[in-house]
Amino acid sequence: MGTSFRKPVAPSADKRWKIVEASMRRLGNQSHALIEALHTVQEAFGFLDADSLRFVATSLRVPLSQAFGVATFYHYFTMKPPGRHTCVVCTGTACYIKGAGKLLTDMEKQYGIKPGETTADGNVSLLTARCLGACGLAPAVVFDGQVAGKVNSADMLAKAGRWGQ
């Protein structure tokens, strides 16, 4: 006890760590900045890994176990790098009633992956969302960040097909 706190060094010279440091500094490098910091890391790098968790935990002086606990508790955080393209099928109630289940199985069949997985070539990730809140447009699918409404299987597979091999 009593030893002075030494600021940890960022895992690499990557400039994006500056953004992460700034977000933690904005909240006074206090422990409650943990979720905000993890959001910033994921936004900058696309996912969380051991290095980033260790860096954030040390900077905010929280145990690594707590950072890992938070990162795995919340669905929004992912510890796997996403594919080049993402297809998010909404599985909210309205979408479910209007056939989101079939959309999901059709994607699974076409690409041989389950929700949360990425094709072996790293091209396409299949994800699900609890509810996009686009219930008026059910069933909804997000292709690379673009929400599409009233989607049917043929449209969906055609759109994903254009992402190439």
Next chain:
Amino acid sequence: MTPEELGEITAKQEESERQFKHRLHVCTAAGCLSSGSDKVKAALEKEVKDRGLEHQCKVKGVGCMGLCANGPLVADKPSNVMYQNVTEDDAADIVKSLDTEPVARLECPTEMPFFRRQVKIVLENCGRVDPEQIEDYIAASGYEALVKALTEYSPGEVVEQVLRSGLRGRGGAGYPTGLKWGTVAKTDADKKYVVCNADEGDPGAFMDRSVLESDPHRVLEGMAIAGYAVDATQGYIYVRAEYPLAIKNLKTAIRQAEKLGLLGNNIFGTTHSFHIELRLGAGAFVCGEETALIASIEGKRGTPRPRPPFPAAEGLWGYPTLINNVETFANIPPILRNGGDWFARIGTEKSKGTKVFALAGRVLNTGLIEVPMGITLREIIFDIGGGVPDGRNFKAVQTGGPSGGCIPAEFLDMPVDYESLKKLGSIMGSGGMIVMDDTSCMVDVAKYFMEFCMSESCGKCVPCRVGTYQMHELLEKITAGKASAKDVLVLEELCDLVMNTSLCGLGQSSPNPVLSTLRYFRNEYLAHVDEKKCPSGVCQIHSGEEVTA
């Protein structure tokens, strides 16, 4: 900023609006945006410019107009002509027709019950003001209620107005808002907090998102008034990370309000100071529970803790904390502006005011609606919603999401209020309303919600963590045609156990979808169990040797 300056902004804004003979309102909230309204807006702007009409016609991005299913929506003011399913290619025709007859093929009948039967208090500005312009909100009587509260009322009188209004929490449980405010106000502490719960996690609900996207200042104003009433100087909005547009509009709104001195230190020259910060959720349904939400703002895993102590006594960082939902805060400015008695005249004896619902599923007019409490389910689904499409039959309406239940056709004439819905085995909930027709299997629906509760259970208490898993297993067994009559009894016992022994609302209410479907659609369960058949043809039951267990 002084109250007079607020008046000047209003006058200036009205003057600048009057300069335009036409104002084309384009919905830029998430629903229409997903259908390409940003492109429509750009095309309209280009068309207006190309025709040299910049000084006569203004193209304005506004919030949600409600009829999300027919988006993108465009409305011409002041003529009130409304267009639906507009594409970029329609821009020329719309601009060309401004001073002549409306474009018939695009016209949306504003006379239909969907628009006529609604009563708008929370959504009064949605589709009218530009959410990214504070002046527009001010011109629509914005921040007037805050002036009134700060300059005419004592904090106690503000609480009194909210009490008189009879407003109850719109997050679902329906606790009287005035009582909650009074409790926090009376608690003595060095520091207090106001928290806005914008972690709208119910699948099938998008009311709060629409309010935040379409009229963010209304929520800020409601929170600032609450801060004055309970003597708090810091507020937090806990908003879902999945709502990028709501986050963007809130950030803009906070910055604008701070710039004009409507948030910050010494608002309107009084001693009241109030600051608001955003905190992003990270996709955990349980964080809608208030103690879990507090844990999440503190940067921890969102697990609930036993109550009491309630957050009103010990909340964020141990200080008294007032937590209300988005829609609750959105009701506050009009209540203060018009008085609590005005609000209490709308609705039923025990449920005052209006309720915003996200109407979706197998119904013709899906979208966002606001109706007075006490309206019947039939009026909502068949008049406003336009009924079930494709000549199908109505089977059930689901309210309250994973914590609510399915209500069958025989109760369609029940009024919508907190007590009636509870009596039917459902809850008001935050406002998701999903209509189902005969293509939905009610056992499958129960399984869908149980799967949701199972994966969203935080794992802290055993009844919820293990109980939801076991109930889901049993429902799997039933839908696979492998269950016996005894399994249904075990399921009912488990419902009772989980309901009575879980730590928080998530577990306690998770059996509701099962209990309500067992109550009203028991024959469907029995068909799966006894006849190994799914009457709606949804569940894949394989006949033959598999059906032996």
